[in-house]
Amino acid sequence: MGHDHHHDVHAMDHHGGQSMVFVIGLVLNVVIVIIEVVFGIMSHSLALLADAWHNVGDVLSLGVAWSAIFLARVKPSARRTFGYRRSTIVASVTNAVLLLLVTGGLMWESIQRLRMPVPSDGRTMIVVAMIGGILNAVVAAMFMVLGKKDLNIRAAFFHMASDSALAFGVAIAGALILVTRWYWLDLS
Numbered sequence: 001m002g003h004d005h006h007h008d009v010h011a012m013d014h015h016g017g018q019s020m021v022f023v024i025g026l027v028l029n030v031v032i033v034i035i036e037v038v039f040g041i042m043s044h045s046l047a048l049l050a051d052a053w054h055n056v057g058d059v060l061s062l063g064v065a066w067s068a069i070f071l072a073r074v075k076p077s078a079r080r081t082f083g084y085r086r087s088t089i090v091a092s093v094t095n096a097v098l099l100l101l102v103t104g105g106l107m108w109e110s111i112q113r114l115r116m117p118v119p120s121d122g123r124t125m126i127v128v129a130m131i132g133g134i135l136n137a138v139v140a141a142m143f144m145v146l147g148k149k150d151l152n153i154r155a156a157f158f159h160m161a162s163d164s165a166l167a168f169g170v171a172i173a174g175a176l177i178l179v180t181r182w183y184w185l186d187l188s
């Protein structure tokens, strides 16, 4: 539909937007880490501290993806024609590896969690998990809007979306624990 002459301008806007979303995603994940560490320590919740550790991994992974975009914007020279491509592929692979490690870590965590005593403060767990879920959903939505074709952004989208789903899962689990505890209180 004759969009060709706009292509360069579009590409530039696109990259600026990508970079911005990674920065916002990074900042929001740092916020999640801080909230989880503070409330994890306050409520003696190992689950929250474990999830904070996971989000530290996400901050690193977003940092890798963002630096790939940043590097790609460095003025290309004849020698470095493949610089952009290579750095985004490296970022995608790094992301995939980190995601695998994180997933493995999560499986290990959940196995351990089954053997852990009931969290001391279910209400804190629910609220913090909800905050994490909402923040991750916001980041995921931004990646979804931006990255229809970019492998790097799609990987980040899937990761943030599954983190968001997981956080809401934790919130539901927390609610169940609370309800169960009330149930037990009622019985006793």
Ligand SMILES: [Zn+2]
Residues within 6 Å of the ligand: 054, 055, 058, 102, 159, 160, 163
């Ligand atoms: Zn994650």
